[in-house]
Amino acid sequence: MKPKVLIIMGSDSDLPVMEETAKVLADFNIPCSMTVASAHRTPQRTASVIRDAEKKGVEVIIGAAGMAAHLPGVIASHTVLPVIGVPLDASSLNGMDALLSIVQMPPGIPVATVSIGKAGAKNAAILAAQILARKDPQLTQKLLDHRKKMAKEVEEKARKVEKKR
Amino acid sequence: MKPKVLIIMGSDSDLPVMEETAKVLADFNIPCSMTVASAHRTPQRTASVIRDAEKKGVEVIIGAAGMAAHLPGVIASHTVLPVIGVPLDASSLNGMDALLSIVQMPPGIPVATVSIGKAGAKNAAILAAQILARKDPQLTQKLLDHRKKMAKEVEEKARKVEKKR
Amino acid sequence: MKPKVLIIMGSDSDLPVMEETAKVLADFNIPCSMTVASAHRTPQRTASVIRDAEKKGVEVIIGAAGMAAHLPGVIASHTVLPVIGVPLDASSLNGMDALLSIVQMPPGIPVATVSIGKAGAKNAAILAAQILARKDPQLTQKLLDHRKKMAKEVEEKARKVEKKR
Amino acid sequence: MKPKVLIIMGSDSDLPVMEETAKVLADFNIPCSMTVASAHRTPQRTASVIRDAEKKGVEVIIGAAGMAAHLPGVIASHTVLPVIGVPLDASSLNGMDALLSIVQMPPGIPVATVSIGKAGAKNAAILAAQILARKDPQLTQKLLDHRKKMAKEVEEKARKVEKKR
Amino acid sequence: MKPKVLIIMGSDSDLPVMEETAKVLADFNIPCSMTVASAHRTPQRTASVIRDAEKKGVEVIIGAAGMAAHLPGVIASHTVLPVIGVPLDASSLNGMDALLSIVQMPPGIPVATVSIGKAGAKNAAILAAQILARKDPQLTQKLLDHRKKMAKEVEEKARKVEKKR
Amino acid sequence: MKPKVLIIMGSDSDLPVMEETAKVLADFNIPCSMTVASAHRTPQRTASVIRDAEKKGVEVIIGAAGMAAHLPGVIASHTVLPVIGVPLDASSLNGMDALLSIVQMPPGIPVATVSIGKAGAKNAAILAAQILARKDPQLTQKLLDHRKKMAKEVEEKARKVEKKR
Amino acid sequence: MKPKVLIIMGSDSDLPVMEETAKVLADFNIPCSMTVASAHRTPQRTASVIRDAEKKGVEVIIGAAGMAAHLPGVIASHTVLPVIGVPLDASSLNGMDALLSIVQMPPGIPVATVSIGKAGAKNAAILAAQILARKDPQLTQKLLDHRKKMAKEVEEKARKVEKKR
Amino acid sequence: MKPKVLIIMGSDSDLPVMEETAKVLADFNIPCSMTVASAHRTPQRTASVIRDAEKKGVEVIIGAAGMAAHLPGVIASHTVLPVIGVPLDASSLNGMDALLSIVQMPPGIPVATVSIGKAGAKNAAILAAQILARKDPQLTQKLLDHRKKMAKEVEEKARKVEKKR
Secondary structure (H helix, E strand, O other), rough: OOEEEEEOOOOOHHHHHHHHHHHHHHHHHEEEEEEEEOOOOOHHHHHHHHHHHHHOOOEEEEEEEOOOHHHHHHHHHHHOOOOEEEOOOOOOOHHHHHHHHOOOOOOOOOEEEEEOHHHHHHHHHHHHHHHHHHHHHHHHHHHHHHHHHHHHHHHHHHHHHHHHO | OOOOOEEEOOOHHHHHHHHHHHHHHHHHHOOEEEEEOOOOHHHHHHHHHHHHHHHHHOOOEEEEOOOOOHHHHHOOOOOOEEEEEEOOOOOOOOOOOHHHHHOOOOOOOOEEEOOOOHHHHHHHHHHHHHHHHHHHHHHHHHHHHHHHHHHHHHHHHHHHHHHHH | OOOEEEEOOOOOHHHHHHHHHHHHHHHHOOOEEEEEEOEEEHHHHHHHHHHHHHHHHEEEEEEEEOOOOOOHHHHHHHOOOEEEEEEEOOOOOOHHHHHHHHHHHOOOOOEEEOOOOOOHHHHHHHHHHHHHHHHHHHHHHHHHHHHHHHHHHHHHHHHHHHHOO | OOOOEEEEEOOOOHHHHHHHHHHHHOOOOOEEEEEEEEOOOOOHHHHHHHHHHHHHOOEEEEEEEEOOOOOHHHHHHOOOOOOEEEEEOOOOOOOOOHHHHHHOOOOOOOEEEEEEEEHHHHHHHHHHHHHHHHHHHHHHHHHHHHHHHHHHHHHHHHHHHHOOO | OOOOOEEOOOOOOOOOHHHHHHHHHOOOOEEEEEEEEOOOOHHHHHHHHHHHHHHHHEOOOOOOOOOOOOHHHHHOOOOOOOEEEEEEEOOOOOOOOHHHEEEEEEEEOOOOOOOOOOHHHHHHHHHHHHHHHOOOHHHHHHHHHHHHHHHHHHHHHHHHHHHHO | OOOOEEEEEOOOOHHHHHHHHHHHHHHHHHHHHEOOOOOOOOOHHHHHHHHHHHOOOOEEEEEEEEEEOOOHEEEEEEOOOEEEEEEEEOOOOHHHHHHHHOOOOOOOOOOOOOOOOHHEEEEEEEEHHHHHHHHHHHHHHHHHHHHHHHHHHHHHHHHHHHHOO | OOEEEEEOOOHHHHHHHHHHHHHHHHHOOOOEEEEEEEOOOOOOHHHHHHHHHHHHOOEEEEEEEOOOOHHHHHHHOOOOOOOEEEEOHHHOOOOOOHHHHHHHHOOOOEEEOOOOOOOHHHHHHHHHHHHOOOOOOHHHHHHHHHHHHHHHHHHHHOOOOOHHH | OOOEEEEOOOOHHHHHHHHHHHHHHHHHHOOEEEEEEEOOOOOHHHHHHHHHHHHHOOEEEEEEEEEEEEHHHHHHHHHOOEEEEEHHHEOOOOOHHHHHHHHOOOOOOOOOOOOOOOHHHHHHHHHHHHHHHHOOOOHHHHHHHHHHHHHHHHHHHHHHHOOOO
16 A cells, blocks of 8 residues: 555664554554655755655655754655654754754754654644545544544543542 | 634733734634633633634634743643744743743644744634645635745845935 | 542652652651543543542642643643642653643642752652641641751751761 | 641742732632731741731631742641641742642641742632631632633633634 | 851751762861751751851851752751852752752842752762861961862873874 | 951943942951953963962952853862852843852862852852951950841831831 | 855845854855855755866855754755854844754754854855865965954053043 | 774773773774873873874863863863864762763864763764765765664664553
8 A cells, every 4th residue: 555654764773663653554554655764964864755746646754863963854856745744852862953953944844843752743643644534534533533432542541530539 | 603713811011912823823824812811820621712612613623821821821721723832022031931842742732832922823724724724725825825925025125225325 | 548639640660769759758657649641641630630639628730741741731620629730751851841830820820839850849749738637737746846957967967967077 | 717728938039929819819708918927038927927827816827939849848847737848930930830839748747839920829719718618608608609700701712713714 | 166157958868969069078177067957847947056156166168059048048047157069950950940049049038059969969079168168277378279189180081082093 | 447358340331330249348347359350361360469468468369250150160260269150141041050150169169159149249248257257356346246237227128118008 | 366265145134144244255265156045945056066176176164044944954965065144134134043943954964053143144254165175275374363353453442441440 | 903093081980981882982993991080180291192192193082070170271282183072970960070071172173072970982983983984985874874773773663662552
């Protein structure tokens, strides 16, 4: 199946976090592909990976990086597809460096930034689903089901906590 | 024309910043509506404004707030539409409080966060256009034209700066 | 016994911290109930839990959450009861995200914020006792006794440290 | 009328901010008194002001200070009344120093911390009203009315913003 | 021997860090005593410990605390002896809360603040020695010897590192 | 009169802040001298200024600098006299850069750090007086008088604020 | 004369700051050229500007940008020439966003980062001179003269400040 | 072979990080020497180590330190050679103290700052190579080869990640 979402991470060491994105996309039956490209070490590759993705019909690109996390912004400079940025906690600064490097984009080139680390990796997938749902009503239904499931889980946890006391 | 984007701000004092969003959306010919709702002072209104928007066919919601900026997250709790959050610099903490309150959403409910203040207000509009372009190829063309225009402006500025020396 | 205090946490993973609150309340013989509700995943549940609590005579609500910790503010948007917020250290940002999301409430809807994590969980209980003591002189006495006990503990620790040298 | 709330500020330069507290308390018809005491320059005065307040029937104390804002914590060390802390933006650090000095109280002695500056000054008054409402049902009604008034104001602002476009 | 330096810590859990201070003072043959007092839990004790110390001829007081570390400032409010503050890393905020609570003293009551944690605990002792050396030329000599010893250690380390390559 | 305190500032632009130090020292009748030396631009001058000061009988050195404020630490590397560091707010980072550069000294070479800017400039003078008072009982009396004067000022301010209401 | 240094700024609004760089380079008689290129709005232009510069014999590139300041890192991804990054204070976050975006480069592609704003703009020029001096002994002499001149200026300022008292 | 690069670290405990610098320099066949000198504990040694290095033909000096990391700035005050600063994460503040102490140099004396910790240690070596390449075309070739090698590694990692899915 043709990928609708492309996940680009700055290093293969980001895989354990970004697999969360892939898992959630799989839950929504959204085909995705995943690769490594570095904004700094492989600028040409980054550009060509994006061009290829556009040709193959990818509709949303997710970029994940730590430290001076330029990858999502550099991706956004090569495409007008929506780009989601996941800041990773990959230095001593707890991901604050990655967060500011991704979210504080100057006017003209947005990056849709989500939370730092695993929470953001999951949310990137859901945000991608919300974007793709613009032309896929079935996805909207899946998103509503996902909400219900999450609500149910909260209620179950509530019951356990309430019993405990 | 039916609005495609709804801009909700936490206070009318946010209007000077959020008019930037409206202007850019107008440049892209994307019909939008704009209102005020407070996550804390009018929780019911916030919920009903979103319900109405969904019925009227709104496809992207932009929430802007300062301080403990819960509005975008609260909007996201009431809809599965993509929600874009604009952190505003409305306290002594330079918008860092709003940024963290918007971007650090727990797993399950994403908010697509953009930069603090006017830069983010503009980028929210472009991100909305990128999302709507998923089913509107004309918008993709407009986004590409906008990129070219921005590039041209940079080149003109470059010439001025180069002459100066 | 009817609960006077309701503890709401954003996730059952917050239980080990929030049990500190329950323990201290128990020390003061203040009946409390404890549940899970998410500002984002279960906005309706959050509202209904609060409505129920008000009907049952709860007088103080304690909300605890990490990351973009909207829960205490959202609770406060649904009640005029005093709401105490406990910021939890649940992301790479050491609880600074939760602290700012809870304490920086815009004018009109206060949240009584206490320290991050276990210290705050304990202090939330004592603050609740101080509030309930407004109409319960016995609680004032218990609070004074608790102060004396703490002072005594400090003096005992002082003796041990003084001997050491 | 006997004051129910005592406002203590660290310096008379804090008056323009803390008058906001007094105004909101006046709106709720809650009698208050206001004074200056310094945790560091007048430790005895701080203690005696609190003792006097307790004798006169004060039920909530609000402490406001900037920089290394010890005043609210020091007040709390002298009383078991609920103490509300308002961090002021009085140094180059934008009130972050005052916020951390007030909110991060060690276990045992809570300070109910509100937002930095004027927003916090207002919220301190509302929080005091919420605490006093524990034994004054009329105050609860006033708080509910205040909420309605705020909601109405938001709706009026919304109408203005909606017309604008 | 009569203590010249009094070390007050906010909790006995601070002992492992503050023993560094005691050790360095012992190296300089400066008699010291060590105790526990809490600015918040035992305000009277804190005041009386200081009064006693002054009577016994203590000349420098070192206060160490974490979180909203009011202890050094509260000590300084009770004496005109030089007070040295050691910020401890005792919360999720890495000691930044303690640092700002200690160093940002308002004009009139200084606290001589040293670095966070063990480095600061050692430096507090050396600073105390430098202060006491104002009237004890032998201490000046010991401080100069200590400098030489440190320089020698650096040179030895340098030789090892240089050999390594 | 021979100076007892030497004030070294990194730049003459720091004079308006550091004159506060000189004024307070003058109030205490402590003779001081004031000069400019840069840790980076004039390392030799910095060293020689300190050597001269030691010869002339200076007992406390106050160093003030902004940005990467190495001056106080560099002064401390050349003397075993007590060195007080005043962090100045001289960059966009609000003095946080200067604070951390001054206070976070590694073990072995302490700098007695006071608050950022004018408050710190005043407190540096008082701390110097407290240190010099170790061998000058008259200074202790002046410090006690100064405390009383400050307390009186607080009480006067309190009366004004109390009347206002 | 062929430029040895190329200054690239992200926007012409950065010119008032970056003219400081040009002025200092002129003082050292180092020919430079100056242009505008945006890492995000003109990624191709950025790459081609660098390629051209390399062909023309440029030896050092200085990149200046604010917010999520990717420009210096992106420049470094296109060349193995030394790249100096100047973080600009162009958002509400005081340049901290630009600083972290520039300095926290992942391993493999360094950016030589200098201080935020005008101080950094000047230092970028001096650092470029220090680099070019590697093969130009005359530049080393100019750098030494510049040091002497700065030292002299400090001494003159010192005399003025010393007289003042 | 005569060293071209001198690595100075503030303490031998920094060796495990700074060996990364030495390794990368060795990969580029750049002879280097490595020593320990403390800006504060051995100011004379620091100055003489630099003087010796200049005489022996060292062309780039790398200074690494944690906490109030004055070493790189102090090195820069003694030489007009390019000085690279590596901030180390050696306190509870995650290296933010070292970063600001190194990068925020006042105008006149630059330090070329790289990222915190190991990433910075590696980048310092590459930056040194880029500087030395100004007069050594073979080094430029090695730097280009290093880039290619890094790009290849990214591509290999990309293939592994791509296969995984």
